[in-house]
Amino acid sequence: MSADNSTPAPDGSTETPAPYGTGAGSTPDSPRKRVRVHHLREYKDRGEPWPMLTAYDMYTAELFDEAGIPVLLVGDSAANNVFGYDTSLPVDVDEMLPLVRAVTRSTTHALVVADLPFGSYQLSVEQAMGTAVRFMKEGRAHAVKLEGGRDFVPHVEALTSAGIPVMGHIGFTPQSEHNLGGYRVQGRGESGETMLADALALQEAGAFAVVMEMVPAEAAKRVTHELAIPTIGIGAGPHCDAQVLVWQDMAGLRRGKAPRFVKRYADVAGVLSSAAASFADEVRRGEFPAPEQSFH
Numbered sequence: 001m002s003a004d005n006s007t008p009a010p011d012g013s014t015e016t017p018a019p020y021g022t023g024a025g026s027t028p029d030s031p032r033k034r035v036r037v038h039h040l041r042e043y044k045d046r047g048e049p050w051p052m053l054t055a056y057d058m059y060t061a062e063l064f065d066e067a068g069i070p071v072l073l074v075g076d077s078a079a080n081n082v083f084g085y086d087t088s089l090p091v092d093v094d095e096m097l098p099l100v101r102a103v104t105r106s107t108t109h110a111l112v113v114a115d116l117p118f119g120s121y122q123l124s125v126e127q128a129m130g131t132a133v134r135f136m137k138e139g140r141a142h143a144v145k146l147e148g149g150r151d152f153v154p155h156v157e158a159l160t161s162a163g164i165p166v167m168g169h170i171g172f173t174p175q176s177e178h179n180l181g182g183y184r185v186q187g188r189g190e191s192g193e194t195m196l197a198d199a200l201a202l203q204e205a206g207a208f209a210v211v212m213e214m215v216p217a218e219a220a221k222r223v224t225h226e227l228a229i230p231t232i233g234i235g236a237g238p239h240c241d242a243q244v245l246v247w248q249d250m251a252g253l254r255r256g257k258a259p260r261f262v263k264r265y266a267d268v269a270g271v272l273s274s275a276a277a278s279f280a281d282e283v284r285r286g287e288f289p290a291p292e293q294s295f296h
């Protein structure tokens with residue numbers, strides 16, 4: 001087989017209208033347009049908090065898009081929520097790309113952010129550029145996200161100059177868990193100043209938003225106030241411009257003890273396990289398939 005040189009059919013994803021829009025750029029009669037990074041700045045300026053969720057596949061991306069979630073993150077948390085690794089560190093670009101492509105293919109409204117996995121951007125600005133370009137070209141992402149503060153200013157500058165919107169991520173950065181000493185709150189006391197400096201450096205470098213993970217609410221409030229770009233909190237209190245959760249945590253699919261910042265809005269694990277148990281039971285009793293599910 002030769003390499004696939006064909007131009008992929010345009011999926012028209014940036015212009016395809018969703019039928020029942022209420023989000024950015026819509027009126028009751030006009031279809032929703034794709035959320036753009038400048039809309040997020042407008043939400044901040046209007047003081048309207050907005051939600052972000054992770055998504056890793058077609059059905060969840062469609063549902064969350066229709067529910068009006070303006071930003072979907074294809075997180076490297078796919079490592080422990082899709083692929084079965086114990087941390088985010090092992091997942092790589094080749095595993096992440098098909099998930100990103102699935103999510104962009106399945107949305108018409110949400111801005112889709114691809115999370116750059118550990119080891120795919122830290123080596124050099126050139127490596128960051130190469131990886132980000134793959135997520136934009138092959139994954140059809142609308143933006144990328146990377147973890148780190150001042151040390152990543154050159155990377156963020158290069159990507160934004162090349163036309164790639166970048167979301168930052170500071171506070172607890174899971175890709176550095178071994179350096180940070182485990183899953184711990186960051187930015188307490190003096191390190192709150194460091195965090196603010198990191199946030200300002202990312203903004204100056206051109207980042208369009210910054211995630212703050214597991215930081216005290218007061219420190220996150222200060223950063224949110226000082227930045228013109230939106231802050232997105234996860235375990236960062238109520239004063240951030242936006243809030244993000246991993247969807248399996250939000251919907252109660254993940255089992256076991258969740259981090260303290262999680263709120264479960266459903267019991268998807270319970271729904272799925274009882275559905276599987278009912279199916280198994282009916283098969284064992286010979287009740288499924290019934291005549292309705294059979295061909296004659």
Ligand SMILES: Nc1nc(=O)c2c([nH]1)NC[C@@H]1CN(c3ccc(C(=O)N[C@@H](CCC(=O)O)C(=O)O)cc3)CN21
Binds near residue numbers: 088183185248
């Ligand atoms: N399902 C899932 N949810 C997440 O929020 C998430 C992932 N996966 N994978 C990547 C990272 C890892 N994250 C984590 C993982 C664990 C804790 C945790 O155990 N937190 C405890 C201890 C906090 C402390 O000791 O200060 C907590 O109770 O919040 C926090 C963030 C956040 N991200």
Ligand SMILES: CC(C)C(=O)C(=O)O
Binds near residue numbers: 054074076078
């Ligand atoms: C929790 C969010 C911010 C994330 O980075 C991820 O899901 O990978």
Ligand SMILES: [Mg+2]
Binds near residue numbers: 075076077088115
């Ligand atoms: Mg991540």
